[in-house]
Amino acid sequence: MFPEQNSGYGYEDCKATADWLLTQTDIRPVVGIVCGSGLGGLADMLKDQVVFNYKDIPNFPQSTVRGHAGQLVFGTLKGRPCVCMQGRFHLYEGYPIQKITLPMRIFKLLGVETVMLTNAAGGLNQDYKVGDVMIIKDHINMPGFAGNNPLAGPNDDRFGVRFPCMSDAYDRELQQLAMDVGQELGYSDFLKEGVYCVLGGPSFETIAECRMLHRLGADAVGMSTVHEVITARHCGMRVFALSLITNQAVMDYESKEKANHEEVLQTGRQRAKQLEQLVSAMVTRIEHSQNYA
Numbered sequence: 001m002f003p004e005q006n007s008g009y010g011y012e013d014c015k016a017t018a019d020w021l022l023t024q025t026d027i028r029p030v031v032g033i034v035c036g037s038g039l040g041g042l043a044d045m046l047k048d049q050v051v052f053n054y055k056d057i058p059n060f061p062q063s064t065v066r067g068h069a070g071q072l073v074f075g076t077l078k079g080r081p082c083v084c085m086q087g088r089f090h091l092y093e094g095y096p097i098q099k100i101t102l103p104m105r106i107f108k109l110l111g112v113e114t115v116m117l118t119n120a121a122g123g124l125n126q127d128y129k130v131g132d133v134m135i136i137k138d139h140i141n142m143p144g145f146a147g148n149n150p151l152a153g154p155n156d157d158r159f160g161v162r163f164p165c166m167s168d169a170y171d172r173e174l175q176q177l178a179m180d181v182g183q184e185l186g187y188s189d190f191l192k193e194g195v196y197c198v199l200g201g202p203s204f205e206t207i208a209e210c211r212m213l214h215r216l217g218a219d220a221v222g223m224s225t226v227h228e229v230i231t232a233r234h235c236g237m238r239v240f241a242l243s244l245i246t247n248q249a250v251m252d253y254e255s256k257e258k259a260n261h262e263e264v265l266q267t268g269r270q271r272a273k274q275l276e277q278l279v280s281a282m283v284t285r286i287e288h289s290q291n292y293a
């Protein structure tokens with residue numbers, strides 16, 4: 001179950017991949033962006049792009065899900081050097097959890113200081129509407145309850161400590177920045193803050209499961225992000241994450257609604273421009289160790 005030393009996920013493997021990427025481009029990213037289902041257009045914001053197909057990057061997994069293009073895009077956003085994953089990996093694709101999160105460690109070794117993760121999620125909170133954007137303030141890691149945590153197995157201290165704290169996983173300043181920027185852009189009507197719950201997928205939730213998750217304190221449900229957040233925090237990167245509410249989770253036996261990936265992708269396309277504006281305005285205002293003003 002746990003990665004062996006030569007598993008392809010260890011420090012040396014991540015370092016080899018990061019070093020290889022650094023020989024292919026002069027861009028030294030300080031921000032790493034992960035595009036959720038149907039949100040790959042975020043990568044199109046980057047200028048002076050250098051694009052790698054995942055299949056050409058040593059050690060990198062391949063995207064298998066529609067709406068996840070499978071490209072790593074380097075570029076600049078209003079002068080800030082960034083790297084963007086146009087396509088992420090999910091547990092249900094069959095990858096070991098350490099492989100899903102490998103890009104976070106590669107981000108770290110590329111010099112990334114802040115990770116911005118996006119996802120598509122089902123709304124459990126009855127006040128949420130399709131198209132709302134939920135700034136994630138906390139998470140519930142359901143697979144983690146069963147021992148499925150990306151940090152399980154031998155700890156490599158070069159990345160981080162054995163028992164990382166998660167009560168501060170989502171950077172509060174960045175949450176406030178998102179709220180401020182959202183307000184300035186006129187997005188307050190559809191900006192929310194809430195708790196994201198990850199499940200293994202790929203089947204969508206039953207009605208009883210949605211009701212249970214809501215009672216447990218989750219505002220939105222999805223199949224990603226949390227593993228990346230844990231790995232990113234373990235190695236000391238700041239984390240901001242948001243969910244686009246692409247569908248209402250079905251909570252009622254009378255409902256005719258059925259969760260489906262088409263609706264997820266469609267909502268992503270409809271909110272794409274506003275999400276790009278929000279993320280790019282935030283990127284210009286995040287402080288980093290180097291000054292790019």
Ligand SMILES: O=P(O)(O)O[C@H]1O[C@H](CO)[C@@H](O)[C@H]1O
Pocket residue numbers: 035036037038065088090118119120121201222223224225260261264
């Ligand atoms: O979390 P992202 O990658 O946005 O994708 C979400 O959309 C897919 C379901 O439509 C699932 O993979 C779910 O996790």
